Amino acid sequence: GQQLNQSPQSMFIQEGEDVSMNCTSSSIFNTWLWYKQDPGEGPVLLIALYKAGELTSNGRLTAQFGITRKDSFLNISASIPSDVGIYFCAGTGAGSYQLTFGKGTKLSVIP
Amino acid sequence: DAGITQSPRHKVTETGTPVTLRCHQTENHRYMYWYRQDPGHGLRLIHYSYGVKDTDKGEVSDGYSVSRSKTEDFLLTLESATSSQTSVYFCAISESTGRPYEQYFGPGTRLTVT
Numbered sequence: 001g002q003q004l005n006q007s008p009q010s011m012f013i014q015e016g017e018d019v020s021m022n023c024t025s026s027s028i029f030n031t032w033l034w035y036k037q038d039p040g041e042g043p044v045l046l047i048a049l050y051k052a053g054e055l056t057s058n059g060r061l062t063a064q065f066g067i068t069r070k071d072s073f074l075n076i077s078a079s080i081p082s083d084v085g086i087y088f089c090a091g092t093g094a095g096s097y098q099l100t101f102g103k104g105t106k107l108s109v110i111p
Numbered sequence: 112d113a114g115i116t117q118s119p120r121h122k123v124t125e126t127g128t129p130v131t132l133r134c135h136q137t138e139n140h141r142y143m144y145w146y147r148q149d150p151g152h153g154l155r156l157i158h159y160s161y162g163v164k165d166t167d168k169g170e171v172s173d174g175y176s177v178s179r180s181k182t183e184d185f186l187l188t189l190e191s192a193t194s195s196q197t198s199v200y201f202c203a204i205s206e207s208t209g210r211p212y213e214q215y216f217g218p219g220t221r222l223t224v225t
Contacts, residue, residue, distance in 0.1 A: 031212045042115075042201050042216035043154070088153065092212050097142065097205075098169070099214060103153040 002027055002093050006102030014110050019076040021105045022088030031092040032065050032072035033099070038085045046087075050110070081109050114138050115217035117202050123223045130189040132220050134202030141207035143185040144169075144214060145177060147198040154201065158184055161207070192224045 006023045012020055023032070031050055035043035047058050049065035049072060056063055060077045072091070076083055089102040114137030124130050126205040134143060144159040156169030166177050174196060176188045189196055199221050203214040 032212065035216075040219075042203075042218050045192060045215060048210065048213050048220055090154075097211055098159070099152040099212065103151065 002100045003100040004100055006089050010106040012108045014075050017079055022073045023102050024071045027093035028069040033062050033090045034074050035088040070072055079109050084109050117217040117220050121221045124192050125225055127191050130192050132187045132200055134185045136183050136204050140204040142205045144203040145187045146201045149198050194224050198225045
């Protein structure tokens, strides 16, 4: 089946720094979504992308749908302690409503 | 927050016993999903439903069955629980029109099979 490679697997950053993470696929995706999961809770949808090249922001978060349709990027500006959690990318391939998930990027913020 | 509840939130059971997890939504969304989340594997789809009495298998459906007799409820049954089914189970919902790819997740059920 389709697989998503998400990197980095984990990252430690200082509070106030900007963060970048990405997700790549070997096949074309029609939709890209980014979720955040806090410990003991379900994933929460942050941003959804529907068109190649699309750039969408949600507060300090910005995500982009790669032009090749095989990748997506999430940036967090001026990180704060509550940004700690696991960030998942997900996407749908051609003709499918089912989401394929990456394995997540665990973000730790050092105050 | 999307109106999704899962019950129970925690359960410990013995190998070989049947277990049923419940997902309840108040959003009247047509699509419902069950996932399991395990370290190193991310979220994997078990079963999904695209309407009352309409269900289909996902990536890891062996050992699981589902039922959906009402729009708001989606049940996941482990017919004979095994230790490999120890996991955190998440229910999700999505609309059938507009933005059907945007799935909203419940709080999860942590299941331990001893």
